[in-house]
Amino acid sequence: MINRRSFGKALGVGAGAAAVGLAGPRSAAAVPAATPTGTGTHTAFPRIKQIKAGVLDVGYAELGPAHGPVVICLHGWPYDIHSYVDVAPLLAERGYRVIVPYLHGHGTTRFLSDRTFRNAQQSAIAMDVIALMDALKIYRAVLAGFDWGSRTADIVAVLRPERCKALVSVSGYLVTSLEANLRPLAPKAELAWWYQYYFATERGRLAMEDKTLRHDLTRLVWDTVSPTWDFDDATFERTAAAFDNPDYAAVVVHNYRWRLSLADGERRYDGLEKLLAARPTIGVPTVTLDAERDPFTAPGGGTSYRDRFTGPYEHRTLPGIGHNVPQEAPTAFAQAVVDADRL
Numbered sequence: 001m002i003n004r005r006s007f008g009k010a011l012g013v014g015a016g017a018a019a020v021g022l023a024g025p026r027s028a029a030a031v032p033a034a035t036p037t038g039t040g041t042h043t044a045f046p047r048i049k050q051i052k053a054g055v056l057d058v059g060y061a062e063l064g065p066a067h068g069p070v071v072i073c074l075h076g077w078p079y080d081i082h083s084y085v086d087v088a089p090l091l092a093e094r095g096y097r098v099i100v101p102y103l104h105g106h107g108t109t110r111f112l113s114d115r116t117f118r119n120a121q122q123s124a125i126a127m128d129v130i131a132l133m134d135a136l137k138i139y140r141a142v143l144a145g146f147d148w149g150s151r152t153a154d155i156v157a158v159l160r161p162e163r164c165k166a167l168v169s170v171s172g173y174l175v176t177s178l179e180a181n182l183r184p185l186a187p188k189a190e191l192a193w194w195y196q197y198y199f200a201t202e203r204g205r206l207a208m209e210d211k212t213l214r215h216d217l218t219r220l221v222w223d224t225v226s227p228t229w230d231f232d233d234a235t236f237e238r239t240a241a242a243f244d245n246p247d248y249a250a251v252v253v254h255n256y257r258w259r260l261s262l263a264d265g266e267r268r269y270d271g272l273e274k275l276l277a278a279r280p281t282i283g284v285p286t287v288t289l290d291a292e293r294d295p296f297t298a299p300g301g302g303t304s305y306r307d308r309f310t311g312p313y314e315h316r317t318l319p320g321i322g323h324n325v326p327q328e329a330p331t332a333f334a335q336a337v338v339d340a341d342r343l
Contacts (some may be wrong), residue, residue, distance in 0.1 A: 042085045043238065045100070048108055054131030055116050059108030060101035064092035069165075070138050071337055072129065073100045076147020077252060078218035079324060080106050080242035082235075083146070086330035091337060099141070101132055103148060105251025107242040118247050120255035121265035122176050123272040126155035133163060144337050146170035146289075146325050148255070157282045159272060166285040166340040168333070170325045171297060172315075173288075173305035175276050178261050192295040195221060199256040208249035215240055226322030228293050235327075285312040285343035287336040291321040291328075312343035 045061035052058075061081050071091055073084040081100045088098040102109040103125060105118065129152055133141065142165050143153035151174040157164040158175065184190065195217070198204035207213040219236055242248075257263035265273065286309050290297045298304045302315040316336065318329050326333040 042089060043234075045081065045085065045088070050108060051132070051135050052112065053135035054128055055112055056104055056128060056131070057110045057112055058101050058104075058128075058132050058135075059110075060099055060132070061088065062097070062099055063088045064097040065095060066097060068095045068097040069341065070141035071096045071098050071341075072133070072138075072141045072143050072153075073098060073326070074129070074143065074145035074149030074152050075100070075103060075106075076145070076149050076324075077255070078221050078239075078243065079147070079327075080239045082239045082242075083324055083327045084330075085327070087326045087334045087337075090330060090334040094334075094338060096142075096337075099132075099136065099138070101129075102242060102245075103152075104128060105247045106245055109245070111247060117266060118250040118254060119266055119269075120251045121258045121269060121273070122151055122155055123159070123269040123276065124266065125152050126159065127269075127272075129153075129156055130160055130163060139163065140165045142166045142168070142337055142341050144168035144326075144333070144340075147323065150174045151176065154282060155276065157284045157286075158276065158280050161282075161284055164284045166287075166337075166343060167282065168287050168289065168336045168340050170289045170291065171294070172290070172302055173279075173282070173308040175279060175308075176259055177277055177279060178259070178273075179277065181259055182261060192225075196256045196260065199253050200260055200262050205249065205253050208252055211244070214243055214249070218243060222324070225295055226293070226324050226328060228320050229322050229324065229328045231327075279308065281308050281310045283309075283311040285340055286314075287340040287343070288313075288315045289325055289333070289336055290315070290317045291323060291325050292317055292319050293321060294323040294325075296323065314339065314343065 048059050049062055050057055050059055073087060075081055075083045081102055084100045088100055091098045105120065140163055143156055145153040150169045150171055153167055154169055154173060154175050157167050207217055218240060222236060254263055258265055288302055290302055301317055318325065318332055321329045
């Protein structure tokens with residue numbers, strides 16, 4: 001009988017192979033194969049760098065040639081830069097300069113001032129990425145992400161398309177509409193979002209501030225949203241260390257409360273949020289990825305958001321893969337980056 005680890009590995013390899021096949025004449029640029037599931041081929045980045053960017057001192061990993069074309073990989077919640085621990089070397093082998101930052105509230109990223117509001121509304125996080133690009137003197141980059149990272153990359157592509165050479169977005173178009181978020185979803189969909197509503201309560205906030213409860217809650221999310229990924233305890237613990245950031249609870253709680261219109265953002269972002277509320281289209285070259293076993297993947301094979309992408313475009317579904325796409329299927333994710341860059 002095939003075990004869960006072998007099953008996941010087979011699915012991950014299949015997803016990567018499918019991505020190469022979809023590339024057509026670009027197949028000569030296929031990304032080298034990597035172990036797509038379990039603990040992965042790599043367990044750590046060589047070292048973490050720090051740079052002051054906007055209101056933050058950003059911690060980030062960097063791989064690849066210093067003058068190569070740039071890819072910025074953005075993680076989600078409850079994850080960190082280790083989601084890209086196998087993707088980044090694959091892209092570096094293809095000649096890319098790969099930047100993987102800790103989003104604010106995670107890992108070694110810190111606010112420069114204690115007085116700065118711990119704002120996690122969508123436009124603030126996106127502008128943080130622009131500030132990072134400015135600090136690193138990167139004008140254009142391929143942006144790739146999942147979860148919070150997809151939303152952030154989508155928003156940069158909308159608001160600053162000249163800075164986004166191409167886009168890889170897991171789950172497609174994730175720009176938040178506060179008005180739409182006030183309307184209830186089907187009960188099954190609401191169930192998947194249980195932690196959003198938990199964080200809307202004081203009990204949820206206190207749980208995020210408690211190290212043991214935070215650890216167990218985030219582990220439960222991993223187990224739930226990646227049902228076929230046979231990761232080990234060490235893989236989770238490497239990421240969970242990033243949750244000990246002193247701003248983690250405040251940032252996470254604000255992000256989800258803001259989405260439900262239960263917390264205010266900052267007035268300086270009102271103009272940007274007004275633009276985003278209109279669900280603007282994205283015109284940069286894009287590859288969208290849907291993970292078949294992700295409970296948040298919308299039905300319809302990408303049809304629900306296809307009209308939001310008006311430039312060169314490809315969509316792929318990854319069979320048997322859960323929410324943490326880059327870590328569960330690194331070959332397929334890296335191939336999507338290479339192909340988006342060539343659209």
